[in-house]
């Protein structure tokens with residue numbers, strides 16, 4: 001296995017399906033926005049990146065969640081939302097991302113008087129501006145929003161209605177996030193039928209903090225077309241040792257049979273305890289077993305990560321090759337919440353030629 005190197009990996013075209021807008025701010029932007037609204041941060045500007053990364057690495061859920069109270073606190077005005085969205089797109093484009101789906105929960109950004117619609121429109125303005133500026137810099141990226149409802153709150157219907165009203169206008173789908181235990185999709189099961197009847201695709205965070213039952217509920221009640229993380233599907237698999245085949249339980253079979261895309265976020269999983277290390281992360285075994293694995297960042301600020309870093313770690317610590325990286329990128333493109341013909345264009349005209357170019361340069 002060859003080490004591919006940062007420059008090579010950065011040049012690869014990438015597809016990112018799972019990235020939180022409130023988890024991907026530039027540290028400098030957090031400081032400036034906090035100053036503007038008088039929000040007190042836990043560290044000086046110079047130490048802020050470290051503070052977020054240390055809290056992310058602390059293995060303490062309380063500290064991890066505290067990081068989001070600060071990012072969300074500074075994202076309460078249209079200008080702030082617009083800036084954060086614009087910078088996210090620019091940072092992703094510079095990282096080689098050609099298709100990005102940015103998720104966030106509008107209900108958490110209403111403290112200074114914005115309506116959910118105004119908040120979503122501000123983010124879209126920022127995304128569109130970021131796409132245009134990236135293009136001027138020579139980076140072609142397409143980006144849209146996934147609207148998240150929080151499991152522990154009761155605004156699922158509002159979020160779903162907004163996604164339905166704005167679908168196609170930069171809104172790509174809906175997501176459910178927050179504490180898995182105790183707040184299952186079945187709490188408001190009509191929401192999922194409502195979204196499906198309007199052809200709005202759904203992804204649900206499941207199989208991260210909770211196990212197989214949570215995955216099953218996300219799929220069967222939540223009608224999720226993708227799973228946020230989903231790595232605990234490994235709990236339903238007995239991995240064969242010494243060449244023996246793996247044995248799959250019924251939910252694992254279903255996820256593989258239907259090729260339900262898993263939005264796997266390796267670095268984040270090692271921080272939250274959903275996985276031990278990159279070397280032993282189930283993503284590699286799931287991929288070998290032909291699950292529809294995709295690779296994602298989750299929270300770039302708290303995990304001090306990027307798509308390039310996730311790919312580099314899989315290359316150096318889990319033995320992934322350029323072909324493996326191509327596989328997950330193509331899988332992500334075919335799983336994007338855009339129409340089939342647009343996915344085909346992405347695969348055939350952007351991803352495959354982009355990887356071939358790098359492969360030729362390596363010879």
Ligand SMILES: [Zn+2]
Nearest residue numbers: 020205228298
């Ligand atoms: Zn997530």
